[in-house]
Amino acid sequence: MRAMHAILIIFICLHYSLGKKMRWCTVSEQEQKKCAELAKALVAVLPPAAVAAFARLSCVLAYSTTDCINKIRANRADMVTLDAGEVYTAVKQFGLTAIAKEIYSDGGCILAVAVVRNSTLDVRSLQGQRSCHTGARWTAGWSLPLGFLLSRNYLTWAEEQPLSQAVSAFFNASCVPGAAAIAPALCALCQGQKSYIAQRNFHCETAHGEPFYNSQGALRCLKTGAGDVAFVDHTALEGIEESEREDYQLLCTDGTRAPLSHYGSCNLGRGPGQGMVTRPNVRKIARKFLAAAQMAFGRRGRERQRFQLFDSAPFGAADLLFKDVTEKLSILEDNKDISQVLGLDYVALLKGLGHEGSSLEDSVVRWCCISNAEQKKCEQWALSIKSDPLVCVRAISMSDCVEKIKRDEVDAVSLDATHAFIAGKCGLVPVVTEYYGKTCVPAEGGAEKAGHLETAVLPSVVGVAVVKRSTRGVFFGNFGGRRSCHGHMYSPAGWLLPFRHTLSLEHNNTSQCEPNQVYNEVFWKGCLPGSQGNLCKVCMGGTGEAATKRCADNHNERYYGNMGALRCLVGDASGKSYGDVAFVEQHNLESNILSLSPSGWADGWLSWDFELLCGDGRREPLSEWENCNLGAIPPNIIMTRPVLTSRVYDFLMKSQETLASNPDTEFRLFQSQQYGESDLLFKDATQCLIHTSHLDYRTILGDEFYRLAEAVFNCTHSDILEFCNQDVCSIF
Structure with a gap:
């Protein structure tokens, strides 16, 4: 009775506040x-007093979702x-x-x-195949798979051409319902009835009159043999009969295939599901209607x-x-x-796929800078490569850069290994990796693509x-009550x-997995930029x-940073504000020491x-770093949003080529001392940037470092990871 009473109240509200169908x-x-x-059904379950309200639901037939x-x-x-892609367009x-x-x-x-019938196809060999898609600009049938293909450089998209044209050239033939207006060639495989009268035309429309419409239709396109691959969402796989499931496989991002049941680990990305839209002036009553239904x-x-x-x-x-x-409808709060x-x-x-049309942002790369010194270096970089527009955007930390990239406020940044781990968890992907070897060797075919460098080995620091x-009197095991100098948070x-x-030895830190807690317990005070409390008391701030x-x-x-932690160790000009031990990287330690004066x-x-x-417990000269260190650190990784991988990669390769071909220029991409710091934008140990957009960030970091970072962040609060984890898949 209580539930019926609630329904009655909602529909009485509907009746009196709506006053129309x-x-x-x-x-x-x-x-x-x-x-x-x-x-x-709504009329049948209501008491007589509310029948009028329910009788006011009516159904309007349209010929496509666009018509709706x-x-x-x-x-x-x-x-x-609507599909989430259409929700975005509608809003x-x-x-x-x-x-x-x-x-x-x-x-x-x-x-x-990506579903195929048992075949030799893999995700790297889709060019020239026939494709079946759920709908134009739809999440699973268009945006996510194209975003993946672009991020791996399997699909080439020139800035001056529409994406639909690039897709038409990539596949041999396709059915993309809803694409007739933007690229008729993408409708070649569609089977709906054709008519010059819009209300009777279902060919390539986002309506059930097109047999290959939505996920079920794309699977039908594959099943009938019209297409070689179907891009659908995982929920549609339940509709495949048990007796037929062995006839199909999924294409995985690593080039393998997997059974349909492995969609959790073998997919091209995730995105929001369907949503309901209305006009703003009826949004409140529409929400009440959905809640009551x-x-x-x-x-x-x-x-x-x-x-x-x-x-x-x-x-x-x-x-x-x-x-x-x-399972249910989540009614959204107002003004979201x-x-x-x-x-x-x-x-x-x-x-990134151009859903809002082209803009000035499409022609530039926005680089993230975290200080005055980095801003100056970035602006010099921009001046030295005038033909390739570079915009330098300020952030307050590496974590802030990750957030700004995710928010589409900036495009790329070079991240140390721990921040690269964070960025990977936040959905960013590698473009290139810094290379610290002695010489950079061009990749195969490098003559045709100058600046393109690859290697099987990525030297660490x-x-x-x-x-x-x-x-x-300072050594490992005897840090209790000492002052510490750390490069920065993470x-x-x-x-x-x-x-x-x-x-x-006095503090048992072996059972703890949260670094900040360990350092706070062991050290009297220190400087760990980005932290708080005692671990900030030795820090100095900035001047000018x-x-x-x-x-x-x-x-x-x-x-x-490395230079700052060394300054912390020797103290300021007055000999005060110093630490007893500095935790730094070895690669530029001696040059930083020589630059102090x-x-x-x-x-x-x-x-x-x-x-x-x-x-x-030993102490050794600086030259013994190979046998006396804290552990290996994977190289910095330049990361971006998946859809921008190709653009950022091309920009960096052009930069690398331009600067290498002009040795007389004063600007050096991998030198920072002229700006009074070290490791600005990139590590100073970098010799060149190596192509790694085909690799997963976990592969670049290596299993040992990845497992360590994962274990630490499993028990360490991180604002940036908390921000990234509040995605659309977990907030409801």
């Missing part, structure tokens, strides 16, 4: 029938369910508003899968025996009005930004613990590696145009004045 837009006779039955959007805009319909280009989302058994997202006829509805909202079988088709696999509804990654992907030679050498060693508060997580803090920081220091601390 609630009109659902359908795209086939089957949907029209299901919608009509929903209207009848136009009808809603023109006040000839009120609501429709951003046509002023509609999203009011609800479908939630499935495993969350609010779908996985894009779900309360009565949803999975747990009290009136399910009369009508089932998420079942289309009685009407002779699948996924009518809603996907049949929908579209990026909150669909997810930052997905919205950035759609922008090592982290070391450094002390002044004069402080004889730095591999300054934050991730040291805590694995016995820092103090780089003025900043103490402990900022960038080069404006004078004790930031010319930079005006501290006079008289030589490499001989410092020693390394070994994990077993």
Whole structure:
């Protein structure tokens, strides 16, 4: 009774606040029938006082989802369910508003899968094949698979051509329902009825009259032999009969194939599921209508025996009005930004694929800088490559760069190994990797593509613990109550590696996995830029145009990074504010020591004045770093959003080629001392940038480092990972 009372109240509200029909837009006779039955069921379950309210549900037949959007805009319909890609278009280009989302058994997202009949095809050999897609600009059938193909450089897309033209050239023939207006060639495989009268034309339309429409239709396209590969969402795989499942396989991103049941690990990416849209002026009543319909006829509805909202079988088709696999509808709060509804990654992907048309941003690369010094170097870089537009965007830390890339406020940045781990977890991908070997060897075919470099081996650097030679009582196991100098928060050498060693015999840190907690317990105070409390008390802040508060997580803090930690160790000009041990990278340690005097920081220091601390308690000269270090550190990785991989890669290769061919230029991409710092934009040890966009970030980092980082972040709070984890798949 309580549930019926709630339904009654909602529908009385509907009746008096709406005062007109609630009109659902359908795209086939089957949907029209299901919608009509929903209207009848609503009347049947209401007491007489609310019958009038329910009788006001009506069904408006359209010839495509695009026609539905136009009808809603023109006040000839009120609501429709759309693929997430169409939701974005409806909101951003046509002023509609999203009011609800479908939630499935495993969350609010779908996985894009590439399905083939058992064959020799793999994801790297799709060029020249026949393709079946769910719909133009749809999540699983268009945006996610094309984003993947672009990120791996399998699909070439020139800036001056429409994406649809690049896709037409890539596949031999296709059926992409909804593509007739933008690229008729993408409709070659479609089978719908053709007519010059729009209402009777179903060829290549996003409507059930096109047999190859949506995920079920794309699978039908594959099953009938019209296409060689179908790009669909994983929920459609349930519709394949058990007796036929062995006839199909999924294409995995690593070039292998897998059974249909392996969609969780063998897919081309994830994105939001379907959503409902309406006009802004009826959004509140539309939400109430959906809530009431779900309360009565949803999975747990009290009136399910009369009508089932998420079942289309009685009407002779699948996924009518809603996907049949929908578990529930999540009614959205008012004034939610579209990026909150669909997810930052997905919205950035759609922008990258040109869903909002071309813009100035499409012709430039926006590089992330975290300090005054980096900004100056970046601007010099931009001036030295005038033909390739580069824009330098400020952030406050490497973590902030990751967030800005995810928000589509910046495009690329070079990240140390720990931040690359974070970025990978946030959905960013590698473009190139810094190479620290002696010589850079062009890849095969490098003559045709100058600057293109590859290697099977990516040399690492090592982290070391450094002390002044004069402080004889400092060694591993005796750090209790000492002062520490760390490069910055999450730095591999300054934050991730040291805590694995016995820092103090008095403090049992072996059972703890949170570095900050270990350092706070062991050291009296220190400088770990980006942290807080005692680990900021030795920091100094910045001065002049780089003025900043103490402990900022960038080069404006004078004790930031490898150079900063060394300054921290020797102290400021007055000999105060110093630490007893510095955790830094070895690659530029000696050059940083030699630069202390010319930079005006501290006079008289030589490499001989410092020693390394070994994990077993020994102290060794700096030259013994190979046998006395904290561990290996994978190289920095330049990362971006998946769809931008090709553009950023081309930009970097042109930069590398331009600068290499002009040795007289004063600008050096991999030198930083002229800006008064070290490792600005890239590590100073970098010899060249190596092509690695075909590799997963985990492969570049290596299993050992990846497992260590994963173990640490499993028990360490991280604002940036928390931000990244609040994606559309987990917030409902």
